Amino acid sequence: MKVSKIKKTLLALTAAGVLGGAASNAVATTPEDDLQNFREYFYKKFPGVPLNEYGNGVYGIDQASRQTWEAIEEFPPYEIDLEKGEELFNTPFANGKTYASCFKNGGIGIRQNFPFYSKEHKQVKTLEQVINECRTRNGEKALGWKKGDIAAISAYMAYTSRGKAIHIKTPTTADEISWYERGRKHFYAKRGQLNMSCANCHQDNAGNYIRADILSPALGHVSHFPVYRAKWGSMGTMHRRYGGCNKQVRALPFPAQSDEYKALEYFHSYMSNGIEVNGPGSRK
């Protein structure tokens, strides 16, 4: 009797899981619907956690880990990079121009608008991409994409934008939608030898333990990048993290700043609209 009860519960859970998966993969939704559903999913999962708290990742949903993290944040491990980033940002190129010349508002307090769809270049552009375009346009060599100087500059630019709500314009044109859909598909598609999607861990199982670690909710992920990770012992960009995630499920990572990751960042960021930028962050 007990057995059949367990079985029934398991079956019900399985069915719910399948339906949930199917619903989130359904095509007939608009980006606005997706955003609404995405938020509501997490609101239901973590009752009482306000939207902005999701910018703190695991620490927004787990009090015990939050205390350790708050202690770390008193002497943030990203401080040295932040200072370096500010210095780099303000150092003129050989031609006398600075990064400020390539951005609206001189590059201060604008992180929340990235990535964005560029009508002129018919593609999604990330903050790191525009930083490097700024360099090459001014006769400087492009920086490596995943860590080092680019992460430091990006960290400084995020820092000047702290407190500004992420504001990715809703994709409406056919090309914007197609970039968005590519990102959304990447998020929900199973991949790698371990056959896991981003959503399997960071949506379906957010808040659960994977061995001794708590899985972070995807809502709010982008707010604190670039990030200093204890595991890396250094700063890294969003695309460095994407590559790591893909490798962990034993999939071949895409190159940093590939269209695939740019599309993913576009979707991922749109889903976090309204959450305040709080980068750079520190994580395990």
Next chain:
Amino acid sequence: MRRFSRIVSTTSIIAVAITGLGLASATVSAAGTSKSDIEKGQEIAFSRKKGNCLACHKIKGGKLPGNIAPPLVAMQQRFPDKAKLRAQIFDSTVASPNSIMPPFGRHKIISGKEIDLVTEFIYQL
């Protein structure tokens, strides 16, 4: 990456060959299952590079288990048919397509022989 997976599969073939040799000399209990099968299954199940079952399941004898998936208890009641348990380990997406559980057999994460051993271990929990 590809070369890495080739090394991995070669290693597992060797591991299986060694395991196979070990089996021949193992004592068989009344139930028809040798103790060493269960122990070998446990080793594979607990190994981070092989089954890594503890990432998601609580299992007797394992430390710091995850809670993504149900604890592995009362397995014979939940899976009276051992073949069904094996099938679930081989590819859980057959029963539920969005399952987060890696399809250990379909994606050749561990060998068929290793799945047999893990099944023996899990079945008696």
